[in-house]
Amino acid sequence: MFGNKVPWIGTDRIINMALGNSGLPSFLTSKLDVAIGWARKYSIFQYPFVTACCGMEYMATACSHYDVDRFGAGLPRFSPRQADVLFVVGTISHKMAPVLKTIYDQMCDPKWVVAFGVCTCTGGFYDNYATVMGIDTIIPVDVYIPGCPPRPETVLDGLIKLQEKIQHQRQEIV
Numbered sequence: 433m434f435g436n437k438v439p440w441i442g443t444d445r446i447i448n449m450a451l452g453n454s455g456l457p458s459f460l461t462s463k464l465d466v467a468i469g470w471a472r473k474y475s476i477f478q479y480p481f482v483t484a485c486c487g488m489e490y491m492a493t494a495c496s497h498y499d500v501d502r503f504g505a506g507l508p509r510f511s512p513r514q515a516d517v518l519f520v521v522g523t524i525s526h527k528m529a530p531v532l533k534t535i536y537d538q539m540c541d542p543k544w545v546v547a548f549g550v551c552t553c554t555g556g557f558y559d560n561y562a563t564v565m566g567i568d569t570i571i572p573v574d575v576y577i578p579g580c581p582p583r584p585e586t587v588l589d590g591l592i593k594l595q596e597k598i599q600h601q602r603q604e605i606v
């Protein structure tokens with residue numbers, strides 16, 4: 433059924449099987465969740481999907497003055513298979529939408545999506561047949577960064593909110 437691959441049944445189930453019902457398993461899995469969450473939030477490999485003017489602000493944020501390296505997010509990857517956070521930066525047209533969906537599907541699990549700028553969040557001031565009215569109509573979004581374009585400080589705020597989300601979610605091991 434699974435070919436040569438053994439399906440992962442989850443950290444908590446493995447520890448439960450090893451330790452029985454002593455009360456230790458839930459303690460261990462919650463501590464393990466904290467450790468994995470901490471590691472994941474400080475090792476963000478972002479894929480920048482840049483299509484429009486917000487890209488300038490993205491570059492400004494990535495430069496030394498704002499220094500996203502402090503947040504463990506300073507190394508963009510240009511292959512979706514090596515990335516776990518998708519930064520969608522700029523206007524998305526309907527022609528571009530299938531490409532965005534394919535890139536999202538190719539990314540590693542677990543993965544997160546940041547909508548960067550008002551065009552990405554809602555379509556912005558575009559009200560026409562060509563523009564997608566928010567990328568959450570195509571892929572799930574974890575953090576919305578408002579602004580046209582957002583200031584680098586707003587971007588850093590969004591990045592910190594993403595880190596909080598990563599830290600506090602249940603850590604699936606895939």
Ligand code: SF4
Pocket residue numbers: 484485486521522523549550551552556579580581582
């Ligand atoms: S939000 Fe503003 S700056 Fe960003 S892509 Fe849209 S029009 Fe350009």
